[in-house]
């Protein structure tokens with residue numbers, strides 16, 4: 001599904017540029033479930049953002065589904081994100097003034113779906129996440145685990161083939177974490193390709209393969 005070849009990423013700080021990712025080589029097959037682990041500051045989020053086409057890279061190649069992801073126009077990048085990728089963040093990133101249903105429906109607006117289609121699809125996803133009684137709740141009226149399930153429903157709304165999750169259980173207690181991991185396991189069983197950043201060896205054990213990164217290198 002995707003392949004990184006000698007990928008490098010630096011950030012500019014004033015006149016100097018600091019290399020964050022060095023010579024990353026990584027292939028991910030369709031329907032793999034991968035844990036990405038490494039110390040804080042090792043480059044996990046940077047790598048995930050590049051995979052999600054939220055950020056660009058300097059050198060090397062990133063191939064996604066046979067297409068080189070380099071210097072895409074913002075429109076093309078947005079098309080790929082919409083078509084392929086669902087993103088789940090540690091801090092949920094829900095819009096606080098929108099209900100659960102409205103948060104999930106939002107990405108579907110950009111696909112040009114009617115209000116009726118968006119509402120039906122969002123209700124079905126929230127129900128799948130065990131949130132059938134919570135359609136009209138605001139994020140502040142939900143527990144952490146429930147908020148993350150709304151965020152996952154939103155990530156799934158566009159039917160992405162690749163799900164990228166940056167420490168999705170990082171802000172959750174252990175029982176909510178287990179719920180979220182059960183959701184990811186089900187999605188994987190149903191055919192999704194998943195890359196999940198985690199600090200937790202127990203979380204990593206529930207995936208098929210662990211990729212370890214240290215100082216910006218895959219080790």
Ligand SMILES: Nc1ncnc2c1ncn2[C@@H]1O[C@H](COP(=O)(O)OP(=O)(O)O)[C@@H](O)[C@H]1O
Pocket residue numbers: 011012020038039040041042043044045046047
């Ligand atoms: N926008 C940025 N500008 C400069 N340095 C950054 C930026 N984002 C991240 N970094 C640096 O890149 C390194 C890797 O960060 P990050 O990918 O967030 O690591 P991780 O997710 O593994 O904790 C860190 O040293 C961080 O300070």
Ligand SMILES: [Mg+2]
Pocket residue numbers: 044045046166
């Ligand atoms: Mg990070």
